[in-house]
Structure formats: C-alpha cells, structure tokens
Amino acid sequence: MHPSALHYLGIPGQWIFILLLVLAAFVLLRRVHYLIALLRAGQVEHRLDQLRARSRAFIVYVLGQRRLFHDIPSGTMHAVIFLGFLVLSIGTVEMLWQGLTGGAHVPLLGDTPYLLPLLDSFRILVLGAVVFAAYRRLVVRPARLTLAPGGLIILGLIAGLMLTDLLAEGFRLAGTRDTGWWAPAGRMLAEAFAGIDAGDQQAYYAAFWWTHAVFFLGFLVYLPYSKHLHILAAPPNVFLRSLYPKGALRPADLGQKTTGVASMQDFTWKQLLDLYSCTECGRCQEVCPAHLAGKPLSPKELVLGLRARLTSRAKSGHHSAFGGAVSKEALWSCTTCGACQERCPVFIEHVAKIIDLRRGLTESGVLASCTARSLEALALVGNPQHSPPSERKDWGKPRGRASLGQGQPVEVLYWVGCTGAYDASGQQISTAMSNVLQLAQVNYAILGDAEQCCGDPARRIGEEGLFQQLAQRNIETLQNYQPRRILTHCPHCYNMLKNEYPQFGGQFSVVHHSEFIAELIDQDRLRFAEGVTRRVTYQDPCYLGRYNNGYDQPRQALRAMPTLELAEAERVQENALCCGGGGGQVWLEANEGQRINYIRFAQLQDTKSQIIATACPFCKLMLDDAANYHGVKNRVQVKDIAELVYENCSLR
C-alpha cells in the first residue's frame, strides 16, 4: 500500500499530504508574491527584445551551464546537481501525484521501467555531488565562499531528499518483492532490508516516504528565503540579460528630479531581479581587482547587501540603498573593469548598479575633494587635468601638426584624448602614434582645442549631467567635421565614442589604434627592423579587451615586430587584471588596501620581460608608476604599442 493511502490516527494520509502541500504552497507563493511586488516597485526597463539571442543565451548559459566551468570541479558538481534537479523532477511529479491520489502513478510518466534507472543513478550522482560540495565548503573552504548556515542547510536538504528517496525506494521494493532490476540502487537496498519483517518494511517505507515528502515541502518553503532563490530567479535573469553593448552604461534621465539611485526603488526591476539571482558563489569576488587589493569592495557582498536591504521589510516603505548595506568606500573602490560581470554565471550587472549608486552620491555632492576638483575642472575647461583648452594641441607643436579646418575631408580624425594631449606620458603615445601615421602616409588631422574630454571620467564617477553635456558638445563638433573614421589610442575614449555616443545621436566609425596599426601592418604600410630580440608582456586594457573584445589586434601588432617576443602573463584577455586606473580611479581617492597597479605589475613582471606593453594611456601611467615603486624602472620599460611600433619601424 502506498503511504498516502494509509490512515494515520484515523485521518487519511492523502488528506494530510494535501494539507501539508497547501500549507507549503501558501508560504512559497506568499513569499514569491512579495518578491515580485518588490520587483514591480522598481523602474521600468525593457528586456524582451532580440528573443533569438536571448534563447541562445538561455541554452548556453542555463542549460549548458557554460560559465560555471571556469572552475571545473565545482562546475561539474553544480552541473550534476542541476541535471539531477531536472531529471528528478519527474520523480517529484510522481511523488506529488501519488500523494494526492493515494498511490496512483502519473499517466505516461510514472512507473515506466526505462525511467527508473535514470532516476536511480541521478539520486546517487547528486548525493555524490552534495558530499563533494559539503567537503568543499567545510574542508577546502575556497576564499570566495562564505561559510554560512544557509549553504549547509540547502546541502543537508538535498542530501536528505536523496537519501529518503533511496530508502523509501528500497523498503518499497523490499516490501513488494518487486524484481526492480531497473532501479539498481533501490534493489540493492531492498536486498539489504530483505531480512526485516514485512510489516516493519511497510512502516519504514511509509516513514521514509513521508520524510521525503516533508523534506521536499520544506525545501519549497526554505527556497525563496535562501540563496537557492536562484533556482527561480537565475534562469529568467540569464534570459533577460543585457544585450546592450558591453561597454555602454544606460543614460540617466536628466528630466527627473534626481539622477541615480538613492533608494532601492530607483533601481530598475531587472537590477533588482539580479539581486535575487545571486547564488553567493563569489566568482565575482575572486576576480575583482579591488577585492584582491584589500579594498572595501566585494561585488558579492555588494549584491548581498543590496538584497538584504531590499527584502528586509522596512516599515517606512522607503528603502534607502545605503544605511550600512553598501559603503561609499566600496562604491568608490570599483575600477569598473567588468571582470565580475564577465565571470558571473547568472549575468548579474554589477557595474551598472555601482554607477547608479555613484550617480546618487554625486547628485548629493558626496565626493572626495580631489574628485570634486577634477569634475569641476571638467566642467570649466573640458579636461580633468584643469589645463587650458588653448594648450590642448601643444604636444604636436614641435612637429607642426595642424588641427582640422572645417569642411576639409580627411581620411582619419585622430582623437587625442585628454591624457594624450596634456599628460607627459600620454603625449609620448600621441607623438608616437602621429609619427606612425606619417610614416604610413595616412591623411589625418586632429581637432586641436575643439576637442574636449569624451566624458568617460564624469560618467564613471556618476556625474551624468556633466557627461551628457560633454558628449553633446563633442558630438556636435564631430558632426561638423564629418570624419570618415575616428582613430583614438585611448580605450576609454574609444568605448565612449563607439558605444556610448550613439545614445545621444553620435554615430561614428571609431577605430582603436591597435586595430588601426594591425590594419596598416596587414596592408604592408608598416615594416619593422630586425634586431636584438626583447621579451614583451602585454597588459589587456579593460575597455579595449573585456568591453570591446580587442584581444587579438594589439597582440598581432606586437607579434609583427621581429625584435619582440611576446610572453603572456597570468590572467590575460577576458580574465585580465585591471591596472587599477579605470572607472575614474585616477581621479578618485580610494586609499584603503594595497594599490592594484603594484599587484598587477608584479604579475606581469613574472614573465621576466624587459618591456611591458599596453594599449591604454591609463594602463601605461599606472604600470609605470608601479615600475617606479618596485624600483625596476631601469630594467623594465612600460610602453604603449604605438611607441613600440614607431621605435621598431624600419621606415623612419
């Protein structure tokens, strides 16, 4: 007899089951309803376009679990539990059906001999995966995981589910003298229990079946209160992932009274769904440069802090985004390098949230004085260095580089950027690049004092109003000149012009100098001299690499030079560690912890290269500073690829 068909103290088991199920469903649905109501309080955002791309992402990243396999052991473990969850849901449907009907099989599904071996083997596999997971959490203790009861409760529940399921199966088969060849584990247990009295077998069967049912219902109730909410939230979250250009932040609506996020409802519903999706796996924290350097930021803690803030019932109804949940110091520590988002298995958008929160801080004027001064300089003179606009083209003076005359057609407009124009180290890059252009006989021009900061520091610091003003001015200037292509050596300017100006009607063909140099090499417009070989290590700039997939062109340029031998460091390409200069860090004051550039420099130096090459003026500045700090400036040169190309060019 099926346990739910028995009577307990005169009450039919079926009734008890239905009562328990209704109770569990009530608690679950009430919580889910509450969580959805919180989402609905968020701002509007449209995420249902490009259904084909979304479906593809769903298949690859949810069903295929692609991003989990960066860490193969734990990825495999998760994939087993995930698959087990899918497969065993057949068993669960059967269990629910039997409970409701008093033992009847689900039509078509239940008691089909060819399903049972599958279910049986997954019970064993999942059990094994849970043991491995518990071992990792309790013994290995990787730094990215926080040892908290939540994770262990979940593992205990899953293990309990599997064990009770197996034991119930064993006693059922033992009791029915079923041959059960299709359920090998169940059969083995049944044989072990064969000696037990038949009545006891039935009692044990009933006991384990009911424990299994209670574990299952308990799981349902606990799920939306725990990190296992990701079972419900993560699949839609991956489907609704951002398909925006990776490097582009969403524009803030300046028509609103305030910009940015001051309370939880200022986030969009998708940003809030992100919070539910977090599995607390800590992969983001593991790759975060700020966290590595001991700064007060952990992307994981940020998300968890915001989630706690969101789901805790604030009586006033107004959930401030701060109040202990997120510290200002953590927000100002972010370099916006994007490593966390690249690694997150459920596609949480950390950077967008950090910028939204920074916008809120900037709007209320909560800025370090040095940051405020840089922003004021941007507003006054159009560059964060606070240098006179009339001196913008001075770097090119010795070589008589003319600025652009209006209406004059030009093949390439060289966007120099503030660092390239005003900073001594940046000027070396712009000088080298313009020399390369002349050697390759490219018809190019610069804007001179008509150029202003592209707005990247303002936007990343959260000064959206100032950013939009700069962007609009620059778009107007550029539209007047109508260049065929815009060339820039700064990945931040590149990302801005390419991915963010289209938000304000500025559609331009933008090329980074690494791409441009690679093109020139392909077209045989640059030739390189032979000579003594030196080893070079390349630092991937975040805004060229991770945000714009520019991994190959700079390496192609380096490999084209016979005097250079490329040696890769640890953490390259999409996994590259930021130099510490992005996200406005050059103008921020994040003094806690170590310096990211010192750490990165040490990693790059492990290759024993004489040259560290990069393709970003900020990487160059940061790494050069680190070379100074490590006292190896006479042995290791930090150079932009343009400088190396010019030095090695046989045409000059």
Add this chain to the structure above:
Amino acid sequence: MRIAVCVKQITDPALPVEFVPAQAGVATTETSGAYCPNPADRAALEEAIRIRQVNPSAEVTVVTLGPAESDYTVRYCLARGADRAIHLLGEAPDAYTAAVVLGQVIKGLSPDLVLCGARSLDDATGQVPPTIAELLEIPQVTGVIRLDLDIETMVATAWRRLERGKREVVECSLPALIAVESCINEPRYVSLHAMQRMSDRNVQRVDLLSLGGPGQPLTQTVKVSPPRPRPKRVSTPDASLSADERMALLFGGGQSQPKKSGGYLEGPVETVVSEIMSFLQKEGLL
C-alpha cells in the same frame, strides 16, 4: 536667523591670462570664458549652509555683483542650497564702490550674519568685506578659518589665521561680518544636473543702474604690468667640495649635493620627534 553671503564670480585661475592695457586689467586668452565662484566665497556659502543644517530656521541669501555671466555662480549657489539670491547686474570700478553697492543691498536684508570670502582670487584687495562691515556699522572678523556660533546668546567665536601658523580666537556678538579663508571647509560638489534644475524663481535680478549705479571710485588704477620675472635659482655648490665635484654638480643639476645640517633632522625617531616638538614649542605653535 538671516545670513547674507557675498559671492563673486571670477575667471578660472588655472587659465592663462594676458594684460589688456585698455581695460587696465587682465583677461583670459581662452576663447570660451571659464568662470567659477571665487573659492573663498564658496567656502563662505558652504559655512552658511552648514550653519543652516544645525539651525533649520536660518535663511541664506546670496548677493552677487557682476555682469550677466555671473548667472552661472548664482545658479551654483542656489544648487548648493542657498534659499534665494540677489544678482546685482553691473560692474563696480573698484573695491570701495563694490562694497558700497553690496552694503546697500545687504542692509536691506537686515542680516544677523554676513559671510564673505576674505579676498577674491582675481583682484585680491581683501577690502570689500571690511568696507561692508564699516558701512553696516557691525563688527567684523577677517581671515577666519573656524567659526562657531552660539545662536542662544548670538555670539560668534572665530579662529583667525595669523602669520607663522599662529592663531587668534575672537568672540564677537551678532550681527557681525565674518570674512573666511577658503580653507575653512571643503565645499560639497554641486552636480551640473542640480545646477540646471534650479529655477529662476528664487533669483532677484537688480540692475545696478536702478540703484543709482556704482558710485565714484576712491581709487584709480595708474598702471598694470606683468610681474617681474623671478630669477632662476642656481644652486651654489658647497665650497668645501673639490673643484671636480663642484663642476659635476653645476653640470649635473645639483642632485648629488650632500645635505646641509641646517633644518634637516636625522637620527632615531624619538630624537627627531623631540627636536620637532621643542622647535614647535619655541615657535609658540603648540
């Protein structure tokens, strides 16, 4: 409590300037004018806003004298939190006439406290605040780097910056004029969005001519000239060195010159600290 703050708009001091003899003054060579509020005046406004944070009943009125472009600064002040602003459109020929016009308007506000920046970065006369105080016949404290107010007794305690790091603490009864140094506080950042959002509602624009125009200046600019170029310093090598070493120093830029014992302390931390302490005590800085 009513607080009046005088804020002047100046040309961004980071920009290069050239002499315009016709105007008997200087002007920036930049094509697009870059203006900002005078730093010390900004600090005065910040101080006023902070006083209002403690005393919510206080009302902060900003008074600006300057041409139409000064609207930028007016908006800045409102976005930073001033309750209202009076913009006197026009220009005064000298510090005295400016003080007269400002004093006239401020008198109409009958403030309990007048806050000014100690001096502007462009003209740097430092005369406007004292003159206003004289015209209003109220006490004045200049060069203030810390200000405490007792609203109950209407007494201000002000820390003045004197030479060689010395400080003077002054008490005075309100109403009074306090001229602050820009280091008195770190003004909060004002976002561009906040400035653009400011409506004109709280701005009162008054043409200087309607007040009878600026009065007769008491001073006259006779001549404006660039500063005498500072002679480039050439370090003299220590006479005790050999001729060879002295030559190396002259041609090598003088980096390797051994340090003289003058004001340079060496030795274990305890000795160095105690010597610094005795120096500070001797100078009356502690």
